[in-house]
Amino acid sequence: MIVLGVDPGITHLGLGVVEAEEKGALKARLLHGEVVRTSHKEKAEARVGRIHARAKEALLAFRPEALAVEEQFFYRQNELAYKVGWALGAVLVAAFEAGVPVYAYGPMQVKQALAGHGHASKEEVALMVRSALGLKETPRPSHLADALAIALTHAFYARLGAAKPL
Template sequence: MIVLGIDPGITNLGIGVVEQAGKQTRMLHAEVVKTTHGETAPERVGKLYRAVYQVAAAYRPQAIAVEEQFFYRQNELAYKVGWAMGAVFLVADQLEIPVYGYGPPKVKQALVGTGQADKHQVAYMVRALLGLKSLPKPTHLADALAIALTHCFYQPLAPGQPVS
């Protein structure tokens, strides 16, 4: 199974593609797409859309796994992350790829064994599970790969909930 993991953000969007064959997992692709405050909203969303589309078209994942966001007091941030998610959803619709969402505690639980793990512990497990020589950096990259791995681990046991 090939999974495209997305750490959504309008300024930094993490993309990680992981392949699972049996108990083996390997990284196929990883990048962070950056936009700037100087770009217009359509330019930023378009840049994210094109990047996600190119990766999805090249690797043909069976699923897209996204980090579900929980915002309480950051309305503007939630609004702009929504722009990034819109780009991802459009790609998913065009290429007919189901999208699954996982909250941070579920990702931490899947990789580290506790929903209270910190980002360094998650990055360390991503490195170990994918056999990388160093920790994936920046954190957006590690998070995207962690989300893809989470889907690989949970899907055979109890399928994640498709994002609706």
């Protein structure tokens, strides 16, 4: 099962593509990882347009059966929420155009899926991502690690028949 995981953001957006085993322990192959970077010096439409283009490129190159994002929670930062929203909007346009359904999981669900309990530390999650992908080092930067974690999380729930549409 090929899954594109996205860690949405307007200055850094992580994109990670994995191919997960259909059964057994959660194991997967890392097919692609990148972080789309944009600057506040660019025009807003250019930033969002590039995010859309890169997400679409990944969708067309790897033809994942699902795109997964982490549910976002914002506290007292409406401005940030709005701009992260722009980035996810661009990704949703790409998913719609490519005909790829979108799923979302909360932080607790990521921890549950990857570390087996909802109170796992960030380090435990990172270690499980590294182990599931058979990597020698933890993926960097953190935006890519987050994107891969959410892709693996979707694979985990989809295998259980518990995929969660956005």
